Amino acid sequence: MFQSCADPGALSDVMWMLCYLTTGKHMNLYYAFGTVLLLLAITAPLALVFGFGGAILARSRIPPVSLIGKGYIAIVRGVPDIAFFLFFVIALDQGIEWLRHRIKCPDWGQDIWQGNDFVVCAEAKMPLSTAAQSVHETYAFALAVVTFAIVFGAFAANVLYGAMQAVPRAQVETADAYGMSPAQVFRRVIVPQMWIYALPGLSNLWMVLIKSTPLLFLLGIQDIVYWARELGGTATPQFTDYPHGDWRMWYFLFLLVFYLGFTRVSEIVLGRITRRLSRGQATMAGEALRKVAT
């Protein structure tokens, strides 16, 4: 990065470290932090949407609809994350390509499954093999986001389902007495009040989601854990200008500090949200807030 990094062997310790930490390879590590944060920023709201949808389906009074919602929650919650990640991403990817193949090459002579090979016509490849590597990476990232959202959405659905049931019955009865329709009761009474009951469960999910991001490497995305291992491993002088011993401990220590710091900030923010949502609620925390105010 710096001009003076041309001959690292002759540098002082501080300059050597500065040059070392700004190599292109390290930039990939810093870039990977961005990837992880972006994944969290997109996945969390998307998982909440999946969860909300799942909870509404599970609450439905029409049995088949309710069964779909409850089935989604039960199946995804019951399957180990890793198994789901490995199976679902490959299945989703091949499913998309199979569909595109059906549409774009209807009169293709060959089979799609030939022995071990999964072969679709070049026009049906997703993304096309002519696409830039950045497109391939964006596609892999999108698959990862969808998979994370489905997994965490199922847990969120269970939390939200419970939270909707936890809204005091007196509130719902009062709304009924005012002549509100079930949809109005849901929109005006249940949804605004359920969050305080959902928050402990959702905050747990957020913490688990943060810690699950290293699963990204399973999906072929090079995340911070991958780069920490790659950069920390012994570097021999034949293949690098910055030879060093086994520094994995330091890299992983850095990750540990990062994850601890990140979850600590999350705890502080979630604490503030809890306080805010407790206002005016018929809960112990809401009562405490009311006493302070008067």
Added chain:
Amino acid sequence: MKKLILSTTLALAAGVASAQDVVRIGTEGAYPPYNFINDAGELAGFEIDLANAICERAALTCTVVQNDWDSIIPNLVSGNYDVIMAGMSITDERKQVISFTQDYFPPTASAYVGLSADVDVLAGVVSAQTATIQGGHVAETGATLLEFATPEETVAAVRNGEADAVFADYDYLAPLVAASNGELMFVGDRVPLGSGVGAGFRQTDTELMGKFDAAITAMKADGSLNALLADWFKDRAEPPQY
């Protein structure tokens, strides 16, 4: 990781390349000198140079992409890339799933490396990379096999005492032994394994494999493959030659 792309662009007279003309080559990026990530964060190594040379001869546009070793064959057969060039030895077991070109690295010996000369490599704890011929070989000896996902970890296990010795390709270990100032040393006997290193293809992809095979034949004939081998495998007294 935009930086991880090494593309050989041959826009010559070909005009607009059709979809079939971009060949994606998968490699591990963790196996110097065959393939690794250099300081600039880009893929480099013998196989990257070779891939570019082959693609130039065969007038193909190629992109080298990285994939971890464990899933390198599944991702080939499911079409995420078209070729594997990752220091993969040609074996009968792998041939049941994918096809190989002729070898572009001659059949070579695998070797044990330990911290002292008196290590018993046939009875101790020996580390090897998962899903390699070396791992398979250790499992057949009396030694206890300790598997790791990346080659670097197999050597780190010896350095920190977790394993008594590591068993890997001689040419992967040679630069590490040379750079270790006597800490690491070759122990035990060398074991010839595999039928050389070749490029792997889907079994249905015979046309593309033919192009690669022809280019390798041409490179063997005019000595350019030997030049590449001599360039990348300097840590041997005599670099492998054809």
